[in-house]
Amino acid sequence: MSDITKKENKPEVSKLEYIEFAPPSDVVENHTGIVVLLDVPGATTEKLSVNVEDRILKIEADTDLAQHGKHVRYKRSFQISHEIALDKISAKIKDGVLRLELPKAESARVHKIKVTTE
C-alpha cells in the first residue's frame, strides 16, 4: 500500500475531496445465502465501511489512488431481502475485489425433505 501513497511523485492531493465511483458488481446466490463481489481496485479492508439501514446495505471504500487531484472512493448500495441475517454479514477485500457474504437466516433456508413411499 505504501507504494501507492508515495507522496513525492504526486501533485498535492486534498484530503477532503473525493471522486466517487459505483464499482461493478456480481451477485451470486447459493443455498446458504448471497455473495456480492465488487471490483474495487486500490481499496483495502482497513478503509472499508459496510452498514445496513432499513434493509439498505451501504458500502463505502476509500483508496489512496488519486485522479484529477481527488481521492478515488467507491460507493454502492443494495437493497437486501428479509431472508438475510443482518448480524451475520461479513466483508473483506483481496486484490481489489470486495467479497460480501450475506447468509440467509436459518428460518429462510430451504430444507429438503425426502419423500419416501411405503
Place this chain on the structure above:
Amino acid sequence: MLARLNDNWSLLNPWRTVNGLQKELLGLFDDFNENLNRYRAGYPQMIVEDAEKELTVKMSLPGYDSKDMDIEVVSDFLTIRAERKAPELNKDEKFLHRERSFGKLEESIKLPSKVKSGKVNARYIDGVLVITLPKEEAEKPHVVKIS
C-alpha cells in the same frame, strides 16, 4: 492497433476498456468538467503520474493473478496484457446479477517521455498494477554554429 497508438486518447480517457454495460452508462457522463464531483460507473482504468525523474503508471486489475500479467516497454510505448478468468460456480450457485468483466485485456499507451526500459519496475498491490518507469535523460541540444 497503430491507429490506437497514434493518439494520446488512452492517456486522457480512463474509460477505454470498460465493458459494454459500463460503456452504455458512460454516455451519461463526460470528462470535460473535472471540477465537478460526479458519480461515475466503474473505477479509474489507468492513472499516469509524470514526475521529474520517473513516470508511474497505475492500472486497475482487480482480482487478477500477477502470473497472468505481461508488460512490454518499447521506446516510449507501454503495453500491458492481462487475463482474468471468469469464476466457476458450484452446482448450487447461480448469478442473480453480473456486471464485472473477465477475459483478456490489452492496453497500449504512448508514454509522455522516453524511459529506461531496462529499469522498469512493476508491482501488483491491492488490485492495482503499479509500474514505475525511470525517464531517459533528455538529450542535450546540439548547437551548430554557422560560420
